[in-house]
Amino acid sequence: MTGINNLDRLMQEMDPVLVGKRFVFCTVSKKVYGKKGLDYILVFKEAEGITIVVDKDVADKNKLPYEGIWSLITLNVHSDLSAVGFLAKISEKLAAARISVNVVSAYYHDHLFVPAEKTDEAMLILKSFSR
Numbered sequence: 001m002t003g004i005n006n007l008d009r010l011m012q013e014m015d016p017v018l019v020g021k022r023f024v025f026c027t028v029s030k031k032v033y034g035k036k037g038l039d040y041i042l043v044f045k046e047a048e049g050i051t052i053v054v055d056k057d058v059a060d061k062n063k064l065p066y067e068g069i070w071s072l073i074t075l076n077v078h079s080d081l082s083a084v085g086f087l088a089k090i091s092e093k094l095a096a097a098r099i100s101v102n103v104v105s106a107y108y109h110d111h112l113f114v115p116a117e118k119t120d121e122a123m124l125i126l127k128s129f130s131r
Helices: 007-013 056-061 086-096 116-127
Strands: 016-028 042-046 049-055 070-075 102-105 110-115
Touching (some): 007 086, 016 110, 070 116, 086 102, 086 110, 086 116, 110 116
Antiparallel strands (some): 016 049, 070 110, 102 110
16 A cells, blocks of 8 residues: 655645653663563664653653653654655744654654644644645
């Protein structure tokens, strides 16, 4: 199933949905990474260490250090991984409102992590594009 790559269509059909939890980014050792019960939603291995994204409650329970609390917004349009300009346009609009965004593109959807305190404003901006 091929995703959409037409920029206008992507913007109109993005259908942003707020995931109801608060998330945090943590850097962990290989030992902590392999620990049962972390239930991370994202893992990225960098030269400096392993980054995981977990529910804030999971991080607190496991005493994992983090900076900032993030909301997750999923764009429920099946975007083509090679679509040009979609995330740039979204980032530009959020940046104009002074909202930082960390983007993760998966096979079917793009996912935006925004500061928890800016969630409502980010959702309003994103919904202004959708039909």
